[in-house]
Amino acid sequence: MSQPSPELAVPxxxxxxxxxxxxxLGVLMLSLLIVVLDNSILNVAVKTISSPAPTGIGxxxxxxxxxxxxxxxxxxxxxxxxxxxxxxxxxKKVLLFGIVVFGLGSALAxxxxxxxxxIAYRAVMGLGAAFVMPATxxxxxxxxxxxxxPKAIGIWAGSVGLAIAVGPITGGILLEHFWWGSxxxxxxxxxxxxLVLMTWLVPDSKNPRPGRIDLPGVLLSVLGLxxxxxxxxxxxxxxxxxxxxxxxxxxxxxxxxxxxxxxxxRSDHPxxxxxYFRKPPFAAAVAAIALVFFALMGVTFFSAxxxxxxxxxxxxxxxxxxLPLAVAxxxxxxxxxxxxxxxxxxxxxxxxxxxxxxxxxxxxxFDADTPVWLMELxxxxxxxxxxxxxxxxxxTVMQTLPREKAGSGSAINNTFRQVGGALGVAVLGSVxxxxxxxxxxxxxxxxxxxxxxxxGESIEATLxxxxxxxxxxxxxxxxxxxxxxxxxxxxxxxxxGVAVLGAVVVALFLPGRAPEAPEQAAVPxxxxxxxxxxxx
Numbered sequence: 316m317s318q319p320s321p322e323l324a325v326p327x328x329x330x331x332x333x334x335x336x337x338x339x340l341g342v343l344m345l346s347l348l349i350v351v352l353d354n355s356i357l358n359v360a361v362k363t364i365s366s367p368a369p370t371g372i373g374x375x376x377x378x379x380x381x382x383x384x385x386x387x388x389x390x391x392x393x394x395x396x397x398x399x400x401x402x403x404x405x406x407k408k409v410l411l412f413g414i415v416v417f418g419l420g421s422a423l424a425x426x427x428x429x430x431x432x433x434i435a436y437r438a439v440m441g442l443g444a445a446f447v448m449p450a451t452x453x454x455x456x457x458x459x460x461x462x463x464x465p466k467a468i469g470i471w472a473g474s475v476g477l478a479i480a481v482g483p484i485t486g487g488i489l490l491e492h493f494w495w496g497s498x499x500x501x502x503x504x505x506x507x508x509x510l511v512l513m514t515w516l517v518p519d520s521k522n523p524r525p526g527r528i529d530l531p532g533v534l535l536s537v538l539g540l541x542x543x544x545x546x547x548x549x550x551x552x553x554x555x556x557x558x559x560x561x562x563x564x565x566x567x568x569x570x571x572x573x574x575x576x577x578x579x580x581r582s583d584h585p586x587x588x589x590x591y592f593r594k595p596p597f598a599a600a601v602a603a604i605a606l607v608f609f610a611l612m613g614v615t616f617f618s619a620x621x622x623x624x625x626x627x628x629x630x631x632x633x634x635x636x637x638l639p640l641a642v643a644x645x646x647x648x649x650x651x652x653x654x655x656x657x658x659x660x661x662x663x664x665x666x667x668x669x670x671x672x673x674x675x676x677x678x679x680x681f682d683a684d685t686p687v688w689l690m691e692l693x694x695x696x697x698x699x700x701x702x703x704x705x706x707x708x709x710x711t712v713m714q715t716l717p718r719e720k721a722g723s724g725s726a727i728n729n730t731f732r733q734v735g736g737a738l739g740v741a742v743l744g745s746v747x748x749x750x751x752x753x754x755x756x757x758x759x760x761x762x763x764x765x766x767x768x769x770x771g772e773s774i775e776a777t778l779x780x781x782x783x784x785x786x787x788x789x790x791x792x793x794x795x796x797x798x799x800x801x802x803x804x805x806x807x808x809x810x811x812g813v814a815v816l817g818a819v820v821v822a823l824f825l826p827g828r829a830p831e832a833p834e835q836a837a838v839p840x841x842x843x844x845x846x847x848x849x850x851x
């Protein structure tokens with residue numbers, strides 16, 4: 316075997332780390348699995364949690380949204396900061412801290428005695444998750460050589476599909492055999508296993524020359540993101556984006572973020588080098604991430620009510636029904652790099668966005684009798700679309716930034732995903748609730764005035780009032796189903812429109828097929844550059 320030439324003798328990744336890179340990826344996937352699994356479980360459990368005690372805790376539609384959004388608010392607000400801290404202090408340390416806090420929040424949430432407590436403990440979970448998500452991708456970028464990163468990111472993204480599958484099924488099994496809090500308590504043993512494996516396998520890495528910390532930039536990013544996301548969430552709650560309670564925090568958040576960008580442009584030690592956003596592929600990639608999660612998160616929120624309230628499936632059956640979406644992601648995401656190598660990121664991501672748009676538009680023809688096979692096909696198409704978008708755009712974002720800034724790159728990736736998702740839940744949720752109320756109000760004449768406003772809030776609220784009224788409430792059931800289906804159809808069309816917009820963005824700005832690489836670029840073991848972030 317020939318000896319490596321001197322210029323190739325120093326690899327970016329130490330040999331000891333390189334040998335165990337796939338085991339490390341497995342641990343990172345487990346950490347990611349915990350966080351994503353929890354959110355997918357919660358989507359299945361919303362109907363149970365909204366039930367009166369002892370089945371649930373009697374959470375209203377607004378409280379259910381806040382159980383999701385308190386997590387999102389803290390998570391989105393701290394993502395960028397946690398990425399910076401990982402680059403400065405060490406990504407393994409940040410990952411361990413995040414997983415401990417997430418486990419603690421899960422244990423507390425399991426024993427919540429009221430919706431208010433659940434909302435608060437979900438915020439604690441969001442704090443932990445904010446330190447986990449960016450760190451997993453940042454560690455990945457520092458244990459794989461550049462040529463293996465697309466494959467590793469594809470597998471990493473496929474683990475999201477695994478969580479989407481395991482979450483609802485696990486949630487359904489737990490809800491059929493245990494109390495609602497078990498959906499959070501199940502996280503604790505997985506957290507303990509992840510802690511042991513992380514301590515043993517995962518190397519630490521950080522930016523060896525981080526420079527001075529940009530404290531004003533960090534504070535501006537946190538304040539701006541929290542205000543913006545709060546305004547978005549409040550707009551969804553009130554089903555109005557012109558209310559002062561929505562406009563003031565939303566516009567203040569945007570103003571603070573503009574101030575953050577201006578500060579970063581002038582700083583000699585910026586927390587975020589905003590010049591990266593001048594590169595069309597980078598900007599298009601983060602925009603695509605935001606748009607795809609805008610479209611999907613709103614649909615995810617109402618699909619649980621469609622499957623359980625309208626179709627009558629149990630939580631477990633609902634989880635099994637979305638299995639094709641997860642299977643498609645698990646099958647196609649690790650192989651997306653091969654398609655990108657052949658056709659280019661632009662063609663692959665455009666096709667993926669159009670698949671998602673088609674899947675979302677299909678909800679506009681779903682009714683109370685839609686065949687199960689058609690629903691399964693639509694979920695599979697959506698999963699296949701996701702699998703051909705997330706790996707390529709994530710690779711684009713992460714490989715644009717230098718390796719020592721991997722935490723910041725991962726934080727940008729996740730921040731745009733969360734802000735897009737929060738907007739999706741708020742905007743599409745308000746479209747759903749406004750359309751539903753408009754459809755159902757004409758049928759609430761027989762409902763006592765004290766219950767009328769609450770009865771128009773959601774399909775679950777209408778059915779609960781109908782049940783409370785006894786035989787007199789039976790006439791509300793069919794109109795409630797019809798009103799929800801009409802509202803779902805309108806929301807599905809809006810979601811598909813957003814996905815089409817995403818297809819236009821990636822078609823215009825993502826790079827096409829890469830030219831053939833010169834032969835020497837295929838040699839593994841690139842040089843460690845000065846200041847390179849090296850795991851140990």
